Amino acid sequence: MTDYSIMRELSFSIRDEFTRKPIAEKIIKLLDSDIDVSPMIIDGKWGTGKTEFCFKLKNLIEENNPNDYKVGYVNAFQADHANEPLLTLIAEVASFYDEKDDKRKDFIKNAVPYLRLISGIGLKAGLGFAFGRYAADIPDALADGMEEIKDGSKSLIDQSLESMIKDQVEAEKNLSTLKEALKKIASTTPVILLIDELDRCRPDFAVMMLETIKHVFDVKNVQIILITNAEQLKATIKHSYGSETDSHSYLYKFFKYQINLPTTIKDVEGRSIENNVTYFKVTVQASRVIPQDFKDNEFIYDISKFVKIAHLSLRKVEQVVRCIETLIIFEDNSKSKNPEVEQLLIVFLSFAYIANKNLFEQIRDRNIQVTDILKFSSSSEEIYLPNDQSILENFPTKFFILLILHGLSKDDFIHTTTYDGNMDYHISRLVEHILKDFDFIQESNSTYHIVNSSYIYKYIDHTINNLLLFDIVK
Incomplete structure (x- = not known):
C-alpha cells in the first residue's frame, strides 16, 4: 500500500533513480510558458512510480x-466513494487559503449554488469527505446538512422541489458564477491541480471527473495535470459508453498535452536499462533485512538483467525483494556451503516465483521445458560448447544459472560440438572457469554440467519449499 505521508516529502534530490527530474523540469517550463497546455496527461503504466513522480x-x-503557484494534490481514488468530483476539486482549491481569508469565504459562497444544483440531496454525503479537513467553513452542515455557510448562504442541502427547479433554470448563471470565482481566485495566485489515481476509480466517477475538468475548470490561470494510465482510462471510457466507443478520441478531446514517463534509462555506455532492473538494485540496497555481503554480490544484479521481467511493475519488483528477504530470514547460515551461489539461487527463484509461476512449478517438479527456460533467460537458442563460449565470457551469471537448470531438464540444451583439439579439455576449462568465478567446487568429473547429486539441487528444493510456505506476496 502506498504510504502517502512518506510520498509527500519526497523530492528529486532525495532520490531520482529513474532520472526523471529533467522530465519534471520540462513540464514546469510548459506550465510557465504562454502555450495552453492544460489539461495535461502524465501517462505511465501501473506500478511505474507515477504517484511518486507526482509528489516530486x-x-x-x-x-x-516565481509565479507563486498554488499547487494542489487530489487522490481521485480516495475521493470516488463520495461521488462528487467537483466538490473534491473545489475543496482542494479552498484549502489553499486560511479559514478566515476573505478569498476563501467568497470562493465557497460562489461555489455553493452550482454545487447544490449538480449534487442535490447527494451533496450531504459528499460534504463529510470533501470539507472534513476544513470544518471551520461549514461546521454544522456536516451534522444535519441544513445549516447556513457563513454570511447567510443558502442551505447546502435544499430538498425543496421549487428551489431545485429554480436552480435548474439558473444553471448557466451559476456555472458562470463559479468559473468567475475560480478565475478571480487564480488571477493573483495561479492554480495547478495534480489529479492522481483516476485510472483506479469507478468508471462512472472517472468520467464525471473528466467532464468536470472540461466544463468547469477551463479557466485562465488554472492548470490541470492528470497523472494516470491512459490505456486504463480508455478502457474505463469503453466501460461507461460501450465497447463501440472510440475511447481514444473521447479521451483526447479533453487534453492538450501528454507526457509519457519512460520505462528505461541509459547507462554510462548508452545502453537502455529497464526501470525495474534499476529499481531492483535500489530496493535491495535499501533493504534492512538483506545482509551487506548479499548486497555486495554483484552477480545477483545480473539476474534482473537477463530474466524476462520487463512486464513486472515496480510493485512486483518490491514483491521479489520481499521474497528474498523472507528466504533470508528462513535461512540457517550455519548450514550454508557456498553463500555466493546460494544468494544467486535465492534471487533467481524469487524472480521465477513472481514473474513466471509456470516455470517455477517446472523447477519444483524437476521437469523443465527447454523452451520455457530459454525464453525466461532471454536465450533465443540452445547453447553449443565450446563454440558458444561467448555466453560464458559475457554473461557468466546467466550461464551458471543455465548450467544448474540443465540438470533439471529432460532434454539437453547445453550441447558439445566437434572441436579441433582436445574437446573435453576445452569444455572442462570453460566449466572450470565459470565455477571458479562463483567459487563453487564441482562435485564430479563431468565436463559440461553439474551432476544431479550436487547439493545445489537439494538447496533449490529447500528454497522452493520456503517460498511456498507462505503466500508472502500478498
Whole structure:
C-alpha cells in the first residue's frame, strides 16, 4: 500500500533513480510558458512510480516558485466513494487559503449554488469527505446538512422541489458564477491541480471527473495535470459508453498535452536499462533485512538483467525483494556451503516465483521445458560448447544459472560440438572457469554440467519449499 505521508516529502534530490527530474523540469517550463497546455496527461503504466513522480513534481514546483503557484494534490481514488468530483476539486482549491481569508469565504459562497444544483440531496454525503479537513467553513452542515455557510448562504442541502427547479433554470448563471470565482481566485495566485489515481476509480466517477475538468475548470490561470494510465482510462471510457466507443478520441478531446514517463534509462555506455532492473538494485540496497555481503554480490544484479521481467511493475519488483528477504530470514547460515551461489539461487527463484509461476512449478517438479527456460533467460537458442563460449565470457551469471537448470531438464540444451583439439579439455576449462568465478567446487568429473547429486539441487528444493510456505506476496 502506498504510504502517502512518506510520498509527500519526497523530492528529486532525495532520490531520482529513474532520472526523471529533467522530465519534471520540462513540464514546469510548459506550465510557465504562454502555450495552453492544460489539461495535461502524465501517462505511465501501473506500478511505474507515477504517484511518486507526482509528489516530486509538486515539490519541485513549490521549491522554486516565481509565479507563486498554488499547487494542489487530489487522490481521485480516495475521493470516488463520495461521488462528487467537483466538490473534491473545489475543496482542494479552498484549502489553499486560511479559514478566515476573505478569498476563501467568497470562493465557497460562489461555489455553493452550482454545487447544490449538480449534487442535490447527494451533496450531504459528499460534504463529510470533501470539507472534513476544513470544518471551520461549514461546521454544522456536516451534522444535519441544513445549516447556513457563513454570511447567510443558502442551505447546502435544499430538498425543496421549487428551489431545485429554480436552480435548474439558473444553471448557466451559476456555472458562470463559479468559473468567475475560480478565475478571480487564480488571477493573483495561479492554480495547478495534480489529479492522481483516476485510472483506479469507478468508471462512472472517472468520467464525471473528466467532464468536470472540461466544463468547469477551463479557466485562465488554472492548470490541470492528470497523472494516470491512459490505456486504463480508455478502457474505463469503453466501460461507461460501450465497447463501440472510440475511447481514444473521447479521451483526447479533453487534453492538450501528454507526457509519457519512460520505462528505461541509459547507462554510462548508452545502453537502455529497464526501470525495474534499476529499481531492483535500489530496493535491495535499501533493504534492512538483506545482509551487506548479499548486497555486495554483484552477480545477483545480473539476474534482473537477463530474466524476462520487463512486464513486472515496480510493485512486483518490491514483491521479489520481499521474497528474498523472507528466504533470508528462513535461512540457517550455519548450514550454508557456498553463500555466493546460494544468494544467486535465492534471487533467481524469487524472480521465477513472481514473474513466471509456470516455470517455477517446472523447477519444483524437476521437469523443465527447454523452451520455457530459454525464453525466461532471454536465450533465443540452445547453447553449443565450446563454440558458444561467448555466453560464458559475457554473461557468466546467466550461464551458471543455465548450467544448474540443465540438470533439471529432460532434454539437453547445453550441447558439445566437434572441436579441433582436445574437446573435453576445452569444455572442462570453460566449466572450470565459470565455477571458479562463483567459487563453487564441482562435485564430479563431468565436463559440461553439474551432476544431479550436487547439493545445489537439494538447496533449490529447500528454497522452493520456503517460498511456498507462505503466500508472502500478498
